Amino acid sequence: MNAQELSWYALWGAAALYAIAMVVSSIHLSRVADAKAAAKGKVPAAVGAARSREGSAPVSSASAAVPPAVRSQATGIARSTTLVGAILNGVGVAARGVEAGHAPWSTMYEYTITGSFVAAVVFLIVQSRRDVSYLAPGVTGFATIALGIGLTTLYQESTGLQPALQSFWLVIHVSIAIISTGVFIVAAVATVLQLMRDYRGEELAVVAEARHAAARLVRRWRNANVGTLKRWKWLEGVPEPATLEALAFRLHAVGFVLWTFTVMAGAVWAEHAWGRYWGWDPKEVWSFVIWVIYAAYLHARTTQGWAGRRSAVLALAGFVALIMNFTVxxxxFQGMHTYA
Structure with missing residues (x-):
């Protein structure tokens, strides 16, 4: 088996394992939601019992733990398949580098397979420090789709590097760009969950209001949307919006620092390769637009008191710009960076 075949088989294996992890982690999230819903029904009785005992502390809803079977079986399978998938993903990237004879970051295909690997690794690192299993369906789902598109649509035979790419800056500039992209992917998943959780909480509040109000329109809205509320019940297994927002903010801050270095390193490389730091190339412009959007998000979040939906939407706008920069x-757009 040569390096090309090894890379191909390893990447397809990684895509399959990511897909399995996505399904299993989704099932786990649904079970956690059911367990939390069942626990909520038991908490009031527990509180009453606790208060009836002399010197005992009230029992909070946080004490209603998820059943061990839900955690050990589903979570274990999801973590194992994600870990093995990431290892195969890394093997596929390394084998592609051996096949190409250079760092495998010169085409859209190589960027895609490496970005998927980095996103999975970032998730696993965060997972090792705190329980973020609720991010697993989104991260592994994104990695599955990215690898599938890369292997079926973006794949190219390995060729030599163009003269402008034959520089040590390829390793520095592009590797940091890929790492920051992986961080932004995980942050975007957390932000999407934050918005979904926030909107569902608002919908449930409207439903609760409809139970006590006499407004016909509110009751009519409840009847029309009760099916939707049931379909999104799995969001009960996701933490509160404030927790998700705090996690997303930390990830975005790390990604922004890395992206700042990416833009700066790209300018230095452009001066070495083309004799100018800035030339209004489409790739340069969009990279700067991404930087501005994320800078605005961090500034608004920290100094202007923007929190909740407004800051989340701004963060997602930055991620959309990032995806457009890579695809559209x-x-x-024809420019100096058209190597794919």
């Missing part, structure tokens, strides 16, 4: 700009 690479495929439809």
């Amino acid at each position: 700009v690479n495929l439809y």
